[in-house]
Amino acid sequence: MVDASAPRETGSADHKAVAFRGGGFAPKPHRWVGFAVFVFLIAVAEWGTRAGWISPLTLPRPSDVLDTFRELYESGLLFKHLGPSLSRLVVGAAIGASVGISVGVLIGLFSYIRSGLVPVVAAIFPIPKIALLPLFVIWFGIGEGSKYALIAFGTFTPTVVATYGAVDNVDRTLIRMGQSFGLSWWSIVRKIVLPGAMPGILSGLRISLAIAIILLVAAEMLGAEYGIGAYILEAGSLYDLERLFAGVVILSLLGVIVSAVLGLIERRLLGWRT
Amino acid sequence: MDIRLDGISHSYDDFEVMRDISLDIPSGQIVCIVGPSGCGKSTLLRFIGGLERPRAGQVIQIGNPPQGCLNPLTYIFQDFALLPWRSVSGNISLVLEDHGIRGAAARQIIDDVLARTKLTDFAKALPKQLSGGMKQRVAIARALAVKPAVMLMDEPLSALDAQTRELLMDDLIDLWTRQPFTAVYVTHNLAEAVRLGHKVVVLSRRPGQIREIVEIDKPLPEREFGDPVLDQHQKHLWQLMRDEARAADAELIHG
Numbered sequence: 355m356v357d358a359s360a361p362r363e364t365g366s367a368d369h370k371a372v373a374f375r376g377g378g379f380a381p382k383p384h385r386w387v388g389f390a391v392f393v394f395l396i397a398v399a400e401w402g403t404r405a406g407w408i409s410p411l412t413l414p415r416p417s418d419v420l421d422t423f424r425e426l427y428e429s430g431l432l433f434k435h436l437g438p439s440l441s442r443l444v445v446g447a448a449i450g451a452s453v454g455i456s457v458g459v460l461i462g463l464f465s466y467i468r469s470g471l472v473p474v475v476a477a478i479f480p481i482p483k484i485a486l487l488p489l490f491v492i493w494f495g496i497g498e499g500s501k502y503a504l505i506a507f508g509t510f511t512p513t514v515v516a517t518y519g520a521v522d523n524v525d526r527t528l529i530r531m532g533q534s535f536g537l538s539w540w541s542i543v544r545k546i547v548l549p550g551a552m553p554g555i556l557s558g559l560r561i562s563l564a565i566a567i568i569l570l571v572a573a574e575m576l577g578a579e580y581g582i583g584a585y586i587l588e589a590g591s592l593y594d595l596e597r598l599f600a601g602v603v604i605l606s607l608l609g610v611i612v613s614a615v616l617g618l619i620e621r622r623l624l625g626w627r628t
Numbered sequence: 629m630d631i632r633l634d635g636i637s638h639s640y641d642d643f644e645v646m647r648d649i650s651l652d653i654p655s656g657q658i659v660c661i662v663g664p665s666g667c668g669k670s671t672l673l674r675f676i677g678g679l680e681r682p683r684a685g686q687v688i689q690i691g692n693p694p695q696g697c698l699n700p701l702t703y704i705f706q707d708f709a710l711l712p713w714r715s716v717s718g719n720i721s722l723v724l725e726d727h728g729i730r731g732a733a734a735r736q737i738i739d740d741v742l743a744r745t746k747l748t749d750f751a752k753a754l755p756k757q758l759s760g761g762m763k764q765r766v767a768i769a770r771a772l773a774v775k776p777a778v779m780l781m782d783e784p785l786s787a788l789d790a791q792t793r794e795l796l797m798d799d800l801i802d803l804w805t806r807q808p809f810t811a812v813y814v815t816h817n818l819a820e821a822v823r824l825g826h827k828v829v830v831l832s833r834r835p836g837q838i839r840e841i842v843e844i845d846k847p848l849p850e851r852e853f854g855d856p857v858l859d860q861h862q863k864h865l866w867q868l869m870r871d872e873a874r875a876a877d878a879e880l881i882h883g
Contacts, residue, residue: 531709534677535723535774536699545722549713626713628756 446505458517516558524550663831702776
């Protein structure tokens with residue numbers, strides 16, 4: 355029998371607290387840490403370039419980049435570059451993602467389409483889409499068409515792969531449930547398969563949209579007067595590091611914004627996840 | 629509406645899982661199917677509801693489903709099968725939408741089945757907010773919403789803890805007493821079988837065959853936890869199954 359009323363002894367020689375060995379392996383978000391890392395890196399670059407232990411040939415001074423950026427903004431050139439770039443990005447990514455999601459769902463649902471298209475997708479996935487730029491120029495002309503096509507093609511493949519993987523992962527018992535209640539095929543696809551695949555599709559979109567931004571620069575290599583990509587490439591060929599960095603910062607910001615928007619969509623659409 | 633199983637046999641490739649099962653499921657009764665694991669209980673249930681096709685034999689529906697019945701053969705699954713992105717009432721309206729029942733008509737049915745399963749206050753909750761017992765109640769409410777002729781219950785309480793299981797058994801008995809329904813109830817839990825079954829069908833180990841059908845005469849509302857008559861039945865069932873359950877346990881799983 356254990357006497358519950360006995361005084362608790364601690365600290366004597368044969369009483370030891372059990373050491374804690376759990377915990378960890380569960381990363382939690384700390385927003386300000388990411389911000390602090392950015393500030394730290396920029397501060398080091400600024401200090402290094404001012405103090406002289408980083409030569410201005412290796413890295414532009416962050417404050418100079420900021421000045422260039424301000425100039426760009428004040429001259430109105432910023433929006434002249436940003437406008438066409440954004441429209442290329444939006445149109446191209448929208449075409450690529452929507453075709454990619456549709457094809458991915460079809461691959462996920464039909465055996466013949468799956469057997470026919472999975473090898474094709476596997477074959478075109480590793481092709482560097484930039485290499486196909488001349489081909490797109492021949493097919494779609496030197497204007498906007500080839501740029502849309504390049505971005506669309508680049509977003510298409512990762513979206514397809516993510517989508518059919520997501521459709522494969524939809525809980526089959528939910529689909530059986532739908533069938534057992536006599537739901538029509540279209541209802542099952544619309545009300546069970548698509549919402550069930552949504553988490554996978556959205557995380558696939560994160561990757562495809564980042565690729566779309568990468569390809570934006572490539573798309574503007576040929577015959578673009580204005581655009582962030584064109585701006586960066588021009589600065590690069592002149593070794594104008596300040597302008598190069600100003601352009602790169604814009605692309606980074608674009609990436610952060612896209613990712614934040616997706617995060618917002620995820621929170622709205624996927625609030626049901628545990 | 630009655631259901632008759634007529635000489636059902638099944639095999640996967642050359643691996644026989646079920647042999648010549650014939651059984652009558654009369655209207656208004658709960659028929660429990662018990663058997664050692666891997667004897668094909670759940671497969672049999674999928675045959676009855678048309679989710680799978682047996683190699684031989686057929687499932688026959690005798691008579692027509694009652695008026696207003698939207699989905700004559702309706703399942704209740706072990707893992708609840710609720711859509712996690714729909715609220716409790718959304719999950720129920722899912723099975724009404726395809727029958728063109730929306731708006732006020734749907735509202736009325738949903739309110740009725742939620743009241744019958746004591747879920748009225750949880751209509752807007754998401755499945756992730758509910759306990760296992762509540763989730764299964766939602767699944768039962770969803771099944772009631774389509775006014776089934778026969779409920780096909782696949783180990784409905786097996787994913788729940790013992791206390792919740794007792795509570796839900798009481799709820800099922802209440803539901804049946806107020807409005808007798810027909811059900812095929814598959815379980816490996818003999819206590820559930822003797823508590824809820826008018827008939828308990830004992831299947832043998834692979835290939836599954838009917839070993840015995842035990843009729844329990846005591847009316848459902850009079851059956852209680854620890855009832856000596858039920859315990860007697862349960863003991864009898866366990867004696868029938870014990871050796872086979874042991875053999876089934878020692879078997880390699882057929883990949």
